[in-house]
Each structure stands twice: as structure tokens, then as C-alpha cells.
Amino acid sequence: MVTDNDVQDIAALRTMMVRELRDQGAIQSEPVAAAFAAVPRHLFTPGESLQVAYGVDNAPIVKRGDDGLTLSSVSAPHLQATMLEAAEVKPGMRVCEVGSGGYNAALLAELVGGSGHVTSVDIDPDIVERASTFLNEAGYHRVDVVLADAEEGVPEAAPFDRIIVTAGSWDIPPAWIDQLTDDGRIVVPLRLKGTTRWIAFDRDSRGSLVSRGYGLCVFVPFQGAGSHTERNVTIDDGVVLRLDDEDLKIDVAAARRALHLPKIERWSGAVFDMPDEQMLFLLTNDPNMALLHADQQVIDQGLLSRPALRGVPVLIGSDSFAYRAARPNDDMSSGYESGVYAHGPSAEELAGRYVELLRRWASKYHRRGAASIEYLPKPAEPAAHSSAVIAKRHGTVVVTWP
Ligand SMILES: C[S@@+](CC[C@H](N)C(=O)[O-])C[C@H]1O[C@@H](n2cnc3c(N)ncnc32)[C@H](O)[C@@H]1O
Structure with a gap:
């Protein structure tokens, strides 16, 4: 049962979380700050203490595989804030979240407002049920949580202005690019040479993706048809x-x-x-x-x-x-x-x-974000130059150091 003291604690913890995220530079805009201030994160992390729920670096584990490896977690606020800022989600947008948990979808629902729409897709029925329940309990009834392998995207809800991927992906499936609006953006934790970076990619007129920003991150692995063993x-x-x-x-x-x-x-x-x-x-x-x-x-x-x-x-x-x-x-x-x-x-x-x-x-190059990263879906070929070319199943990643 939540007591009056708890209610005060929750409000104080949420304010503190937003302040810390601003201080770290993870929150940079008022809409993202307002979303973090509005969504009750503890409702999406039952069984965890309020301190754990609102800790900016905490990613409570929700499910482990038989081998003990984490299959699902509620991502840490600092990473969610960083990726939401990179996504620049605006009111009225249609957004697809790949990998559900409920909390990030609720933040997205705050950002798109009543005129926008959020679809969240997860491959795991337990996670879909859990995320749907928590979203309903928290009052976010308009978010659709879909059970599917996101390798095929969510064609019935496309096109999307933004696709935010919250599992570590080795490649970018063609469906994600096909289901993106012409000027859409994908923010995806992409595996590159054994490490993972979230990359905010804009779609260009040729259907290729061009980076606007990136940063180191750690995510649970993408499962299903697009899974990849290193x-x-x-x-x-x-x-x-x-x-x-x-x-x-x-x-x-x-x-x-x-x-x-x-x-x-x-x-x-x-x-x-x-x-x-x-x-x-x-x-x-x-x-x-x-x-x-x-x-x-x-x-x-x-x-x-x-x-x-x-x-x-x-x-x-x-x-x-x-x-x-x-x-x-x-x-x-x-x-x-x-x-x-x-x-x-x-x-x-x-x-x-x-x-x-x-x-x-x-x-x-002694600075942040010095590289430019492009994703060229097949059959496009990288131009002959000296950049790093990393072959993927559905395309090529080209990393250039201008
Ligand atoms: C880090 S969790 C998602 C966290 C969530 N977005 C949140 O609010 O914090 C990653 C999720 O991706 C899901 N996932 C992994 N591979 C997937 C796939 N191919 N299609 C859809 N979901 C997938 C996992 O089941 C897991 O629940």
C-alpha cells in the first residue's frame, strides 16, 4: 500500500532524478524533462525499492534466459533520456518502440501527446503482458503493445516518424527503413565491431541512413530472426x-x-x-x-x-x-x-x-561524435574511399572520419 509519506518520497525522488539527468546532460530539452517529471517510473518496476526505481543509472532486470543472461530490463533513465533527446520526438508524431517495458513507451506517449501515437513491440509474450498492464495502470491506455518479432517491424501501424530500438541490434532490417516516413529517424543500439553504440540515423532521399549523433551503450540482445552470434x-x-x-x-x-x-x-x-x-x-x-x-x-x-x-x-x-x-x-x-x-x-x-x-x-579526432556513420541498405554499394566498411546481412555500415 502506498502511504502519504511514500507519495512525498516519490515526488521528491522524481524531481531529483530529473535534476540529475539535467546535470549529466542526458536531459537537454523541456519536453523530455516534462515527460520524466510526469511518468511514475515506480509503477513499471514493481518489486524494486523507490530508490532503485528512480536511480538514474539503474536498469532493473525483468527476465533472464536459462543461461542466466538478461533478456529484458527496464532501461536506465540516463540512457532513455539520451536516446529520447537524440530522437527529437515532437507532438503529433507516430512512434514505434522496439522492445517493451512500458516506461519508455509512457515517456514517448507524453512526448507525442494526444494527437500522436505510440506502438511498442516485443517478441516476448510475458513482456507484452507486463508492459500492457503497467501502461493501463498508469493511465497510458492509448499506447498499443504488440507481440511480434520486430525484424518485420509493425506494418499495420506504419509509417512511423520515429523508430526507437531498445535492444542491441546487429543489423538494420529492411522493414524498419521501409516503415519510416521520408524524413523519419531511427535511434538504434547497433553492434559495430564487438561494441554497441546508439546511433540516431536520419533517412535520406536515397533511402540510406545518415548519423546525427551516437554514443556508447549496453543493451540486451535482439532476439528472433535478426539475432546474431558474435x-x-x-x-x-x-x-x-x-x-x-x-x-x-x-x-x-x-x-x-x-x-x-x-x-x-x-x-x-x-x-x-x-x-x-x-x-x-x-x-x-x-x-x-x-x-x-x-x-x-x-x-x-x-x-x-x-x-x-x-x-x-x-x-x-x-x-x-x-x-x-x-x-x-x-x-x-x-x-x-x-x-x-x-x-x-x-x-x-x-x-x-x-x-x-x-x-x-x-x-x-580528440572529441565526442567525430565520426560520421552511414547505413546503406542493399543493393547500394559504398563509394570507393578509405572509410571503414562493415558488411551486415541487409546492408553496409560505413564509418568515415572527416
Ligand atoms: C531493454 S528491454 C526494453 C526496455 C523498454 N523499452 C523500457 O521501457 O525500458 C529489450 C526488449 O527487447 C525485446 N526484444 C528482443 N528482441 C526482439 C525482437 N526481435 N522483436 C521485438 N522485441 C525484441 C526483449 O524481449 C526485451 O523485452
Whole structure:
């Protein structure tokens, strides 16, 4: 039962959440602030304390698979706010939310108002039932919650001015582009080279998508027909290379031999900062980049260094590999300098290539949002230029560093 004290707590917590989201820069506009101030988030997170419900970084888990991995969660307010700002949802728009939970759909309903419409689609009947119930209890009766695999979109409710995807997608299904209005926008957490970024894409006159902004994020995986299993190559106990790229050849025996050779370290004299932005640059500026992950035990043994613990861009050669390092340096604006650890017979050559990339990023692209990302649905082909071209099932992602 909700007491008078709870009601006061809820109002105070909601005000505090909006203030924190503004302070972080996640909320930037009055309509988004008003939506967060209006929707009672705790009604969509039953079983959680009010503090958890209104914590800006909290994403309460709703469902896990048999393997323990999260299949559904109520996304964290800071990410929802960031993606809603990127979507620029206006009154009267028709919006499709891919992946339901109820709360984000209610925020969207506030943003589109009485003249707009929100459709939310989820592949999981439990989630659809839960989201519908909570939306009705909170008074958002006009949101349609649909049970379907969103790989096909929701043709009966299209066209949409905005499609907001809330599951990590490896590709952009043709239906999403087909069901978008001519000047529509998709905000989608897209997997690129083993990491996920939300990208706000505008549709252009050729039917391609052009980015307006992006940022690092983590989402539960997209299931159903569009699901994608990433390629993990085990080099040794607790050492894994994560690859999105089927073409990249790995000689596992050679990589293991290199791992057990002493490492060299080379320093760039360039700043280490904004690891997420630097990571996108590294992953998209050499076709032989992947992500290197190591267990704590491997770090403790001294085989690899700490950056590998959370996944670090690694340049792979035929018999050697090199990965990013950082060390304190008071001459740098961030207080840290970037560098490289490299193992194997060609360590020197790989380290040199890597250091050049680190210097190029620091001198030309040391800021947020420096890349331009395009999605070209098949049969469109990328123009012949030096940008990173990432092949997907239904099209191509082109990442350019202007
Ligand atoms: C992070 S949750 C959604 C959170 C929600 N938007 C909110 O309000 O916080 C992601 C959801 O995507 C759904 N999903 C995954 N693959 C899907 C697919 N192919 N079609 C539709 N829904 C999918 C999952 O069932 C899960 O409920």
C-alpha cells in the first residue's frame, strides 16, 4: 500500500532524478524533462525499492534466459533520456518502440501527446503482458503493445516518424527503413565491431541512413530472426578475441605463442582520453582490429595487462598482436598518455602501426561524435574511399572520419 509519506518520497525522488539527468546532460530539452517529471517510473518496476526505481543509472532486470543472461530490463533513465533527446520526438508524431517495458513507451506517449501515437513491440509474450498492464495502470491506455518479432517491424501501424530500438541490434532490417516516413529517424543500439553504440540515423532521399549523433551503450540482445552470434576466438585459458568480422583470419596457435613471449611497450606521447571515442576510431581504422578480453586470473599471472580486462582494441598480425595501454603523464590534458603493449616476433612493427593511430586520433579526432556513420541498405554499394566498411546481412555500415 502506498502511504502519504511514500507519495512525498516519490515526488521528491522524481524531481531529483530529473535534476540529475539535467546535470549529466542526458536531459537537454523541456519536453523530455516534462515527460520524466510526469511518468511514475515506480509503477513499471514493481518489486524494486523507490530508490532503485528512480536511480538514474539503474536498469532493473525483468527476465533472464536459462543461461542466466538478461533478456529484458527496464532501461536506465540516463540512457532513455539520451536516446529520447537524440530522437527529437515532437507532438503529433507516430512512434514505434522496439522492445517493451512500458516506461519508455509512457515517456514517448507524453512526448507525442494526444494527437500522436505510440506502438511498442516485443517478441516476448510475458513482456507484452507486463508492459500492457503497467501502461493501463498508469493511465497510458492509448499506447498499443504488440507481440511480434520486430525484424518485420509493425506494418499495420506504419509509417512511423520515429523508430526507437531498445535492444542491441546487429543489423538494420529492411522493414524498419521501409516503415519510416521520408524524413523519419531511427535511434538504434547497433553492434559495430564487438561494441554497441546508439546511433540516431536520419533517412535520406536515397533511402540510406545518415548519423546525427551516437554514443556508447549496453543493451540486451535482439532476439528472433535478426539475432546474431558474435565470433569469439579463444586464444588461451581466459583469453578471448571478440570479432564481428568473419573475414579476419586468426592463427590461434601463433597468437598463443605470441601471448607467452615477453611484451614490449611503446608510448605515443599523445593523450589518452574518452576511451569510448578512441575505441571506435581504432576499431574502424584498421581492418585487422578486434577486441581482446582477458580474465582477472590472466592479468594476475602477468600474461596480459589490465586494459584487456574490460575489452580493448587489439591489432592482429600473422604471428603477433598489439593492444592499447595507458600510463599517468602530467603533461597530458587528461593526465594520461596512450601507448601499446605488443607480443610476438612482429611486435615492433605492429606497435608502430598502433602508435600512429593513437597519435592520429589525438591530433585530429580528440572529441565526442567525430565520426560520421552511414547505413546503406542493399543493393547500394559504398563509394570507393578509405572509410571503414562493415558488411551486415541487409546492408553496409560505413564509418568515415572527416
Ligand atoms: C531493454 S528491454 C526494453 C526496455 C523498454 N523499452 C523500457 O521501457 O525500458 C529489450 C526488449 O527487447 C525485446 N526484444 C528482443 N528482441 C526482439 C525482437 N526481435 N522483436 C521485438 N522485441 C525484441 C526483449 O524481449 C526485451 O523485452
